[in-house]
Amino acid sequence: MGAGRLIGRVALVTGGAQGIGLACARRFAQEGARVVLADLAGDKGPAAAAALVADGFDARFEACDVTRRDDFEAVLDRCDAGLGGVDILLNNAGIALQADILTATEVLYDQVMDVNLKAAFFATQAVARRLIAANRPGVILNMSSVNAVMNIPHLIAYNLSKGGLNQLTKNAAIALAPHNIRVCGIGPGTIMTDLARNAVMSNPDALNGILSRTPLGRAGEPEEIAAIAVFLASDDASYVTGETVYADGGRLGLNYTVPVR
Numbered sequence: 115m116g117a118g119r120l121i122g123r124v125a126l127v128t129g130g131a132q133g134i135g136l137a138c139a140r141r142f143a144q145e146g147a148r149v150v151l152a153d154l155a156g157d158k159g160p161a162a163a164a165a166l167v168a169d170g171f172d173a174r175f176e177a178c179d180v181t182r183r184d185d186f187e188a189v190l191d192r193c194d195a196g197l198g199g200v201d202i203l204l205n206n207a208g209i210a211l212q213a214d215i216l217t218a219t220e221v222l223y224d225q226v227m228d229v230n231l232k233a234a235f236f237a238t239q240a241v242a243r244r245l246i247a248a249n250r251p252g253v254i255l256n257m258s259s260v261n262a263v264m265n266i267p268h269l270i271a272y273n274l275s276k277g278g279l280n281q282l283t284k285n286a287a288i289a290l291a292p293h294n295i296r297v298c299g300i301g302p303g304t305i306m307t308d309l310a311r312n313a314v315m316s317n318p319d320a321l322n323g324i325l326s327r328t329p330l331g332r333a334g335e336p337e338e339i340a341a342i343a344v345f346l347a348s349d350d351a352s353y354v355t356g357e358t359v360y361a362d363g364g365r366l367g368l369n370y371t372v373p374v375r
Contacts, residue, residue, distance in 0.1 A: 119348035121146030124193060126200045128152045128180050128237065129207030131159040133307035134257065137336035138204055138343040143171035145344050148197055152178040152189055153207070180207045180233035183240075190240055199248060202347045203241045205234035205279075206257040210272040223271050230275035231282070238286055242295055251294040253347045256283050258301040260362045276301075280358055287356030296355040298346045303362025304333045326371040329364030 125142040129135040130151030139149045143166055153159040155177040166173035176189045193200050208230045211222050238254050245252040261269065262276035280299060287297040304310065304324045314320050314333070325331055342359050345351055360366055 116141065116145035116344070118146045119344065119350065120202070123147045123201040123347075124150065124197045124199065125202040125204065125347065126150045126152060126189070126193065126241075127204045127206055128178070128233070129257075130204075131156070131162050131175070133309065134302065134305060134336045134339050135204070135206040136162050137340040138206065139173070140166060140171075141337070141340035141344045142202065142347065143173060145348065147202065147347075148172040150174055150176055150189070150193060150197070150200070152176045152180070152186075154179060180237065181228040183236050186233070186237055187240060190244060194244070199244060199250065200241055200252070201245075201250065202253045202255070203237060204255045204257065204343060204347075205237055207233060208257060208275075210269055212268050213270060214267045215270055218270055226271035226275050227278075230272065231278045234279060235282055238282065238297070242286070242290055242293070245295055246293050252296075254286065254290075254295065254297045255343055255346055256280075256297070256299045256358075258283070258299040258358050260301050260303045260360060260365055262301060262358070263366065283358055284356045291355060296346075296351070298351070298354060298356070299358030300339060300342050300346070301358050301360040301362065302334060302339050303328065303360070303365045305339060306333045306335055322374045325374045327365055327368055328362070329368055329372055331372075331375045332363065334361055334363060 125147040127135050127139045130139045131153035143149045151163050159175040163173045163175035178189050179185045213222050256279050258279050259276045261273050262280045265273050283297050283299040
């Protein structure tokens with residue numbers, strides 16, 4: 115259990131049914147928050163919320179397509195009615211579709227931007243407006259990536275969306291500071307979600323490629339990202355806003371490859 119740094123607060127996590135989003139939701143709950151997992155309809159979301167409840171936490175699932183503003187506003191309406199409003203928003207929902215500058219289609223570009231950037235923009239706007247109307251402080255977190263500042267050519271739309279998300283973090287932090295709303299980002303490197311574990315751990319070449327450019331010599335775990343999220347969401351980070359914290363095992367500072375351990 116945590117130290118109760120988020121007691122009395124409501125945390126809404128988009129893309130919260132699995133992976134990093136779910137790990138963050140669990141840490142928020144461990145620190146005393148009531149958590150809302152907002153994700154696409156399916157089996158994973160209800161199961162994830164039920165598992166949190168079974169462990170003694172206050173959690174619920176809300177089916178939500180973050181690219182539909184009416185969907186998200188309806189979730190906020192239900193949070194207002196049932197929980198008294200949202201104090202912490204984690205814009206975590208994201209997709210990565212492969213294409214480079216020569217092969218990317220308008221459809222692919224729009225899909226990635228709609229989920230990764232446009233949805234985060236309007237979710238930030240919607241939550242901020244409600245916090246201001248209620249005269250309440252709040253925290254908004256954006257799940258960025260090392261690929262906001264680095265590049266993988268075949269993930270051009272993803273790179274662009276995360277770069278834009280970093281600018282959203284900085285811009286919104288400045289605009290919302292007078293209202294006592296902090297906005298921060300988190301930029302993970304390679305994190306061993308179930309998806310990455312299946313894709314990377316079973317492929318020695320892919321694993322060695324990652325480790326060769328990671329000074330700490332390993333991939334990260336979702337719980338390590340969650341630890342950053344709960345710090346940024348808590349009063350321990352009360353003087354931190356507009357910053358993106360990178361958890362990448364040292365990758366951003368490296369301009370050569372290191373021996374695989």
